[in-house]
Amino acid sequence: MALALDIADLVKRYPTGTEALKAVSLEIGEGEFFGLLGPNGAGKSTLIHCTTGLAQPTSGEIRVFGHDAIHHYGEARLAVGLAPQDLNLDWFLSVAETLDYHGGYFGMPRRERRERAAELLDAFSLTEKRDDRTRTLSGGMKRRLILARALMHRPRLLILDEPTAGVDVELRLELWQYVQRINAEGTTILLTTHYLEEAERLCDRIAFISDGQIVAQGSSRELADSYGVDSLEDAYLALVGRNELSRAHIAGDLP
Amino acid sequence: MTATQVRFFTLVRREVTRFLKIKRQTLGAPVLETFLYISVFGAALGSRIDKLHGVDYVVFIVPGLIMMAWAMNAFSNNASSILQQKFQRSIDDQLSSPASPLELLLAFSLGGFLRGMIVATITFTAAAILVSIPVEHVLVLLPSLFLVGFFFAQLGVLVGVRAEQFDDVSFYQTFLLTPLIFLGGVFYSAELLPEPFRTLTYFDPVYYMIGLVRYGFLGYSDTSIGLSLLFLLAAALMLFTLNYRLFARGYRLRA
Numbered sequence: 001m002a003l004a005l006d007i008a009d010l011v012k013r014y015p016t017g018t019e020a021l022k023a024v025s026l027e028i029g030e031g032e033f034f035g036l037l038g039p040n041g042a043g044k045s046t047l048i049h050c051t052t053g054l055a056q057p058t059s060g061e062i063r064v065f066g067h068d069a070i071h072h073y074g075e076a077r078l079a080v081g082l083a084p085q086d087l088n089l090d091w092f093l094s095v096a097e098t099l100d101y102h103g104g105y106f107g108m109p110r111r112e113r114r115e116r117a118a119e120l121l122d123a124f125s126l127t128e129k130r131d132d133r134t135r136t137l138s139g140g141m142k143r144r145l146i147l148a149r150a151l152m153h154r155p156r157l158l159i160l161d162e163p164t165a166g167v168d169v170e171l172r173l174e175l176w177q178y179v180q181r182i183n184a185e186g187t188t189i190l191l192t193t194h195y196l197e198e199a200e201r202l203c204d205r206i207a208f209i210s211d212g213q214i215v216a217q218g219s220s221r222e223l224a225d226s227y228g229v230d231s232l233e234d235a236y237l238a239l240v241g242r243n244e245l246s247r248a249h250i251a252g253d254l255p
Numbered sequence: 256m257t258a259t260q261v262r263f264f265t266l267v268r269r270e271v272t273r274f275l276k277i278k279r280q281t282l283g284a285p286v287l288e289t290f291l292y293i294s295v296f297g298a299a300l301g302s303r304i305d306k307l308h309g310v311d312y313v314v315f316i317v318p319g320l321i322m323m324a325w326a327m328n329a330f331s332n333n334a335s336s337i338l339q340q341k342f343q344r345s346i347d348d349q350l351s352s353p354a355s356p357l358e359l360l361l362a363f364s365l366g367g368f369l370r371g372m373i374v375a376t377i378t379f380t381a382a383a384i385l386v387s388i389p390v391e392h393v394l395v396l397l398p399s400l401f402l403v404g405f406f407f408a409q410l411g412v413l414v415g416v417r418a419e420q421f422d423d424v425s426f427y428q429t430f431l432l433t434p435l436i437f438l439g440g441v442f443y444s445a446e447l448l449p450e451p452f453r454t455l456t457y458f459d460p461v462y463y464m465i466g467l468v469r470y471g472f473l474g475y476s477d478t479s480i481g482l483s484l485l486f487l488l489a490a491a492l493m494l495f496t497l498n499y500r501l502f503a504r505g506y507r508l509r510a
Contacts, residue, residue, distance in 0.1 A: 014510070046510070052351040055510035074353040082351055088344035092273045104265025105352035107258025149348070 001029040003063070004157045004188035005051065010060035012046050012212075020046040022212040023060070028190060028205075030065070030156075033183045035203035036192045039240050043212040044192045045085065048159055052082045064157055078106060081155030085162040085192075087142045089134035095145055096121065096130040099152050106153035113152075120148040123178070140171045147175065157188045164198060176202060196233045206232070208239050215239065263358050266349060270366025273336055281370060282377070285328055289320050289378045293385060296442055307444055308475045314389075317382045318472040319441030319465045324378045325404045326464075329371035330411040330432060333363055334424045337415025341508070350509060356502035360412065360495075368408040375400065389473060395480060396471025402487045403464050409494040416498070416507055435461045445477050460490065 005028040012021040020043045028034045036044050049055035051062055053073055062069040062076075069076035089098060096117055103113035121127045124144040129137065137145065143163070150158060160179065164172045180202065183189050193199055199206050200220045207217035216223055216239070220232045227235040234246045243249060256264070274281040297313030304312040340346035349359060382388055390396060414427045439461030445453055456462050463486060466478030476483075502508070 049510055053509065054347055054351055056505050077351060077353045080351075082347075084344075084347065086344050088347055090269075090340070090345040090348070091343060092276050093269075097272075101265055101269055102348055102352075104268070105262055105349055105354060107262045107353070109256070109261060 002065075004028050004030045004032065004065055005190065006061075006063040006066075007047070007051070008061045010047070010050060010062065011058045012043075012050055012055060013058045020212050021050070021057075021060075024209075024212065024214055026207060026214055026217075028157075028188060030188055031183070031186055033180075033189045033202055033204050034191065035199035035206040036190060036209055037194075037196070037199055037206055037236060038209035042209045044209055045161060046212075047209070048082070048161055048190070048192065052080055052159065053077060078153065079156045081150035081153065081158045083147045083150040083158070083160050083163055085165060087139070087146060089137075089142060089145060089149075091133065091135045094131050094133055095126055095137070098134055098145060098149055102149045102152045108153060116152060116154070120151060124148045140167055143167050143171065143175075147178070151182070155187070157190065158182070160189065160191045160193075162193055163191070164193065164195065172198075196236055200232050208236070210239055259358075262352065262354055263362060266354060266358060266362030267365050267369075269349075270332075270336060270362060271369060274332055274366065274370045281328070281332065282374060285324055285374045286377050286381065289324050289374075290381055292320055293317070293382055297386070307447075308473070310473055310475075311386070313386050314473070315444075315469075316442055317379075317386070317388055318469040319439075320382070321375050321378050321472075322400065322403055322465055322468040323436050323441055325371035325375040325400060326407040326436065326461075327371075327428075327432065328374045329367040329404050329407040330414070331424070331428060332367035332370045333408055333411030334415040334418065334427070336366055337363055337412060338418045338421065338424055341415075341418075342421075346508065350505075356499065356505075360498055360502045363412050363415075364405070364408045364495075364498075366408075367411050368404045371404045371407065375404075390471070391474030392471050395467065395484075399464070399467035399471055399484065399487070402484070402491050403468065406464075406487065406491040406494060409491060409498055412498050413494065413501070416501055419507075435459055440465050440477075460486070463487065 005026070007024060007026040010021050010024040011019070013019045024047060038044050046055055050057045051069055057070060064076035064079050067075040067079065093101060099117040099120060100113050103116060108116070121130055124147065126141065126144060126148065129141060134142065134145065147163060164175055179189060191199065191203060205217060205219055206223060208215050208223065216226055218226065223235045224231055227238040229235050229238060230248065234248065237243055237246050293313065296316055307315040414424055418424050438456065439459045440456060445456040445462060448456060463478050463483040466476040467480060467483050467487065470476035470480055
């Protein structure tokens with residue numbers, strides 16, 4: 001299978017001396033829906049930031065669809081769309097301008113930007129808000145716009161960093177439906193989330209990251225088996241060393 | 256247009272849009288300020304001051320006011336714009352695009368440069384309506400003003416990149432820039448100052464910038480035109496090189 005993301009021996013050491021990534025290697029195949037799970041501070045966001053150019057790796061290699069994402073990053077960045085965890089919208093822009101400017105940063109001609117923006121505004125039910133300033137939007141609307149912005153330049157690899165954190169149930173289901181659809185259409189997706197049921201429902205494969213290292217990967221079932229437990233949730237609790245929080249343990253089925 | 260041209264144009268457009276959307280603050284306020292300077296120092300006080308180097312006092316101060324308008328606006332625009340975008344993290348949208356460090360630096364620089372140029376042009380037009388302003392050496396005036404604008408645009412970028420809070424920007428503006436500009440001879444000729452203030456003025460780089468602009472308008476200067484131009488060009492290039500290195504390293508922009 002061709003690789004959408006190929007990370008080899010990636011190290012990220014911050015000037016403070018903290019080693020956020022310790023020789024991480026990871027392969028995500030083209031068309032996969034891949035989940036990256038781990039506790040806060042495990043290195044998920046750092047890995048994403050290194051892939052998208054928001055952090056500079058200390059050493060190692062990142063290739064996106066075969067293109068170098070660190071030194072000669074032009075083609076690699078064109079292929080990646082990032083929906084970050086923070087609602088980092090530009091307060092000075094309207095909803096439509098947010099999409100238009102993003103398309104411009106990625107070199108899309110005006111006509112194509114206009115058509116694509118209209119399509120995404122419609123898909124995310126933002127058409128009526130198109131002229132509103134971003135700071136006036138509700139949290140849910142901002143989350144939709146962040147996702148629409150990430151998709152604006154038609155990336156082949158979409159990175160979703162905790163996309164459903166703090167959103168209501170309807171929007172969460174709506175977003176799941178949308179990302180499943182674009183995955184089925186061929187877009188590779190890398191998802192980080194703290195919601196295990198989200199990962200279980202959406203992802204073909206999942207990797208656990210802990211203390212800057214990939215410690216296990218496979219399907220939800222394979223991960224549970226590798227930790228000798230029944231579910232992804234129990235496998236995760238084993239990863240973070242909190243077996244006592246397992247449902248089975250609380251129900252008294254486990255010692 | 257090529258994809259690179261679309262991207263660069265969009266990056267610049269974002270900077271221009273920002274200051275046009277808050278034009279009361281970014282264009283209106285500086286123009287009013289300059290108008291007040293001309294009214295108070297020129298019309299009210301100036302009528303009691305003899306001619307300076309053969310011209311009316313109000314005419315003597317206009318070149319310095321035009322230069323000050325360009326310099327202050329170029330600086331404050333870039334420093335504020337970059338810090339705001341860092342603060343909101345909306346700058347990540349540009350940083351994760353295929354834009355090179357040079358494209359980003361030039362686009363951020365141009366925002367302040369253009370705002371300074373607009374305010375300086377309005378200032379000149381307003382002053383020309385009130386008093387007759389000669390333009391003696393246009394071939395010295397235009398390069399001098401452009402270099403001053405470029406220098407302060409770079410200084411604004413530098414401060415914006417280094418700043419971590421809004422207080423950092425106002426610190427440089429209030430405690431460094433304003434004293435240097437005011438004490439550089441906008442409102443007086445250094446030759447009129449008693450010692451040691453006259454000698455101290457010679458250590459103020461803005462004194463040489465005002466000298467150049469005043470020479471361009473009035474044909475008179477306290478300073479050597481050739482040396483001042485050379486100094487200004489060298490200083491602007493040094494600052495640009497420093498900023499380019501910071502952008503290439505991702506200093507305080509990328510983790």
